[in-house]
Amino acid sequence: MSPQHAFARKIFYLIGLVLLVAVLSWLGQPTVGEGSAEGKEGAASGLGLPNLAQLRVRYKLSEAQLGEIDPAGSTIKLATLGLRGVAANILWEKANNYKMKKDWTNLSATLQQITRLEPHFISVWRFQAWNLSYNVSAEFDDYRERYRWVIRGIDFLREGIRRNEREPMLVWDVGWYITHKIGTADEVKQFRRLFKEDDETFQRWEDYRPAADRDNWLVGKDWFWRSEKLVDQGADLRKTTPVLFFSHRPMSQMNYSEAIEKDGIFGEKAKESWKKAGDEWFEFGARAIPATEKDRYIHLNDAEQFDREAADRVAKLEAFEPGLREKIRKERYEKLPAAKRKAYETPPEKRTRDDWEKAQEVAEQLIVTHDQLARQISGPNRQTAIKLAREAAEFEKKSEENRLYRQIVNFEFWRERARYEQTPEAIFAREYAYKGAEALANADLIKAREMYEQCFAKWRQLFDRKDFAQLKNDDSLGQEIVGIIYKYRQVLEKSDKPFPKDFVLNDILELHEKNWRAREGK
Numbered sequence: 001m002s003p004q005h006a007f008a009r010k011i012f013y014l015i016g017l018v019l020l021v022a023v024l025s026w027l028g029q030p031t032v033g034e035g036s037a038e039g040k041e042g043a044a045s046g047l048g049l050p051n052l053a054q055l056r057v058r059y060k061l062s063e064a065q066l067g068e069i070d071p072a073g074s075t076i077k078l079a080t081l082g083l084r085g086v087a088a089n090i091l092w093e094k095a096n097n098y099k100m101k102k103d104w105t106n107l108s109a110t111l112q113q114i115t116r117l118e119p120h121f122i123s124v125w126r127f128q129a130w131n132l133s134y135n136v137s138a139e140f141d142d143y144r145e146r147y148r149w150v151i152r153g154i155d156f157l158r159e160g161i162r163r164n165e166r167e168p169m170l171v172w173d174v175g176w177y178i179t180h181k182i183g184t185a186d187e188v189k190q191f192r193r194l195f196k197e198d199d200e201t202f203q204r205w206e207d208y209r210p211a212a213d214r215d216n217w218l219v220g221k222d223w224f225w226r227s228e229k230l231v232d233q234g235a236d237l238r239k240t241t242p243v244l245f246f247s248h249r250p251m252s253q254m255n256y257s258e259a260i261e262k263d264g265i266f267g268e269k270a271k272e273s274w275k276k277a278g279d280e281w282f283e284f285g286a287r288a289i290p291a292t293e294k295d296r297y298i299h300l301n302d303a304e305q306f307d308r309e310a311a312d313r314v315a316k317l318e319a320f321e322p323g324l325r326e327k328i329r330k331e332r333y334e335k336l337p338a339a340k341r342k343a344y345e346t347p348p349e350k351r352t353r354d355d356w357e358k359a360q361e362v363a364e365q366l367i368v369t370h371d372q373l374a375r376q377i378s379g380p381n382r383q384t385a386i387k388l389a390r391e392a393a394e395f396e397k398k399s400e401e402n403r404l405y406r407q408i409v410n411f412e413f414w415r416e417r418a419r420y421e422q423t424p425e426a427i428f429a430r431e432y433a434y435k436g437a438e439a440l441a442n443a444d445l446i447k448a449r450e451m452y453e454q455c456f457a458k459w460r461q462l463f464d465r466k467d468f469a470q471l472k473n474d475d476s477l478g479q480e481i482v483g484i485i486y487k488y489r490q491v492l493e494k495s496d497k498p499f500p501k502d503f504v505l506n507d508i509l510e511l512h513e514k515n516w517r518a519r520e521g522k
Contacts, residue, residue, distance in 0.1 A: 031293035045150060086117045099131065108132075115160065124168055125160030129153040133177055137365070143187045147194045150181050151201055158205070168230040169240060172248070177225030179252050182216040183259065192216055217256035224249035236386070237273055243292045243300075247409040254414060257421065266431040271422050278418030285411065291401075300411050303402040310395035317374060317388040320381045328368050328376060369393070375397060413476070427456035433484050442489060445495050452488040460504045478512030479519065485509065 053447060059202040091114045098107035111128045117126060125218035133153025137146040154177050161170045182191045195201075206218070228249060231237055237245060257273040285301035290399065333341065341358055343351065343358035351359060377385040406412060422425050436451035459481060463472045472478065504511070 019195065039068075049063070052193055061149065081380055088114055088124075090122070091117065092124075095128070101138070104136060107136070115163070119163040121159075121323045122164060122170065125157060125164070126173060127175070129156045132156055133181055142289040144194065144342040146187065146189055147182075150177065150191070151198070153177060153181075153205075166230065168233050168235045168245075169238060171223055171227035172240075172245065173229060175220040175227065175248065175252070177215050177220075177257065179220030179248075183220075183255060190486070215256060217252045217468055218485070221249055221252035221256070241408070243405050243408050246284060246289065247289055250277065250284045250412070251409075253277040253280050254418065257418075261430050261434070262489055264434055266337060266427055266434070270427050270430075271424075274418055274422035278415070278422065281415055281418055283412075285415070289405065291405075298405055300402065300406055300409075303399050303406065306395045306399035306402060310399065313388045313392035313395070314370065317370060317385055317392065320377050320385055321376070324376060325373050329366050332366055333362075336365070383405045413474075416427060416471075416474070417477075418469060420462065423462060423465075423468075425458045425465075427461035429455045429462070432458065436484075436491075437487065440491060445491055449488070449490045449495065449497075452484065452491065455484065456488075456504050459508075463508075472508060472511065475512060475515060481505065481508055482516040483514050483520075506509050 037233055095107055095110040095114065098104075098110060114124055130153070133150045137149035137153070139150065140146050147148070153173055156171055157174045157177065161167070161174070164170060167178055169476070178195075182188075182195050182251075185191050186300075192215070193259065194210050195216050202214065209219075224315075230244060231245070254277045257270065257277050260273060261270055282301065288297040290296075291298050340358045340362050342363040344353040346355050346359070370392045371386070372384070374385035374389035395456060431449045432455035436448050436455060439445075439451055440450035464467055485503075485508075489499055
């Protein structure tokens with residue numbers, strides 16, 4: 001190779017290196033404020049492509065700067081050597097030690113360093129927010145200080161959302177903390193009051209709403225809605241059960257309705273709140289919920305429609321040969337051994353363990369499936385019958401699966417509760433019960449007795465309505481009413497009055513008193 005060729009090659013390599021350095025320098029330029037003139041120029045300059053920093057901002061991938069970590073600590077050395085995970089573990093151990101020592105100042109500082117080091121490690125945000133709002137807050141005697149630590153946990157989550165805007169579970173957690181940590185704590189009255197009066201927190205959150213609209217259930221409900229919106233836009237729910245995830249927004253309206261009645265708010269406001277709860281629960285039932293199988297969805301409202309479709313096909317199937325199903329059952333029963341028939345015919349209360357096993361076997365053998373029935377039909381209707389049997393079985397399977405999903409969120413219970421709670425009878429009954437308890441606390445026995453008796457009269461009216469014929473079997477409501485009845489008994493005892501033999505809700509006592517006493521340990 002001639003000296004001229006060698007020199008030319010060196011020049012070529014040098015030019016290439018300069019170009020690569022220039023490109024890397026341009027790609028590595030820091031971002032500027034979003035929407036600024038410099039940012040627009042940067043996106044439009046050069047090759048017409050955004051640099052890496054701008055891409056990280058656009059797609060929410062930007063990491064925190066190492067400079068935010070304590071420069072005097074050992075973790076900065078590990079982080080700069082590419083050992084972020086080791087550095088994060090060291091900080092995590094420090095945080096746990098500070099927690100054990102109840103050194104809350106250093107705990108907060110260490111948590112901040114962990115999140116700056118690993119801002120996209122979602123478990124850190126969730127775990128440590130729980131630590132602050134649930135574990136650390138419980139260490140204080142003053143409920144005001146406990147409340148402040150609950151808010152610190154929520155603030156911690158909000159910082160996590162700022163760094164991970166596409167994480168629905170962080171948004172959902174904010175809703176959960178605001179609703180349940182504030183709304184179901186032992187200090188629920190104080191927490192709800194402090195939350196409504198907390199101007200500083202709402203200003204810091206830039207959530208400008210009047211104190212009257214700061215009910216924790218409604219504020220938390222807004223956060224649940226935001227998390228739903230992220231999922232609807234394609235964000236990953238990770239391992240969270242979808243039906244549970246989507247149930248919390250409408251449940252917040254239910255809990256709000258219950259909470260305002262506990263605060264003594266009834267009338268039209270309570271009615272409208274329960275109506276809204278029912279409407280939102282119906283919307284939840286109409287939502288397409290991802291099933292366990294991929295690319296398949298269920299709608300919780302569909303179970304009754306599946307039942308109707310199945311019943312329609314069964315009726316058509318049985319109409320081909322009326323009485324055939326019972327005839328098949330009878331023939332099977334007659335072929336059973338005498339010992340099994342005897343066990344089956346023995347009254348349940350007199351059966352031995354062996355009798356129960358035999359009776360169960362008989363019951364299973366007497367089941368005539370739709371397909372078995374259809375295949376006993378002869379003539380031109382046979383194929384139609386088999387098709388109807390198959391369709392009926394499919395609809396019954398869909399209904400059964402739908403109800404399994406319903407059970408996860410107690411769907412039917414809450415649907416029915418929203419329906420009866422908005423009736424005038426229920427609203428008046430709860431108002432009278434509230435006034436009765438208030439009068440009892442003030443030792444006004446005459447008013448307490450009057451209020452409780454009006455309360456029971458309203459419940460009686462509701463139970464006697466044809467559209468609520470099964471309501472008296474609701475064990476949750478029944479036990480609640482039994483508890484009110486026992487307060488009424490206290491009023492009568494203090495007034496030297498006997499409990500009436502013809503009490504208007506004797507049937508409710510008979511149905512639910514035993515379970516209430518077991519729950520209360522009486």
